[in-house]
Amino acid sequence: MKQILRHASFMLPMLLGACSSNGANVSPANPAQPAPTTDAATRSSPVVVGRPARVFVFAGVGKNCEPVAAPQITIVAPPAKGDVSLRPGQETAIAASAQGTCVGQKSIGTGVYYTARAGANGTDRFSVEARLASGEVSARTFEVKIEE
Secondary structure (H helix, E strand, O other), X not given: OOOOOOOXXXXXXXXXXXXXXXXXXXXXXXXXXXXXXXXXXXXXXXXXOOOOEEEEEEEEEOOOOOEOOOOEEEEEEOOOOEEEEEEEEEEEEOOOOOOOOOOOOEEEEEEEEEEEXXXXXXXXXXXXXXXXXXXXXXEEEEEEEEOO
């Protein structure tokens, strides 16, 4: 059996990432389906116009911290002032785990990068959804501050 890497305790494959966040789990409309998790995250350092900045890494690991197939990532709400790109093969350290068994270990996932467009300033937000082959879904909204 596999576990989810979130703040709540589920027994499924887990999604993990490297980014500080505070969020809550959302109950599924259909109890037979895995509960999607929704988190909001703010990038701690500002982004520079025209320069891609990694804001998060989505990866999946099993209960013994072994890799599972990379999640399918969809941009569900694009940013207004920039562009989002996805880069597979990004290394990350596990920051939190429901069981605490994989914290601090390294994993490989898909990096989510934000690039502010020329003339952009202030803050920007976008949302993505990651889905593992098992059906587990993690939705995250990111906020970035654009360096002036």
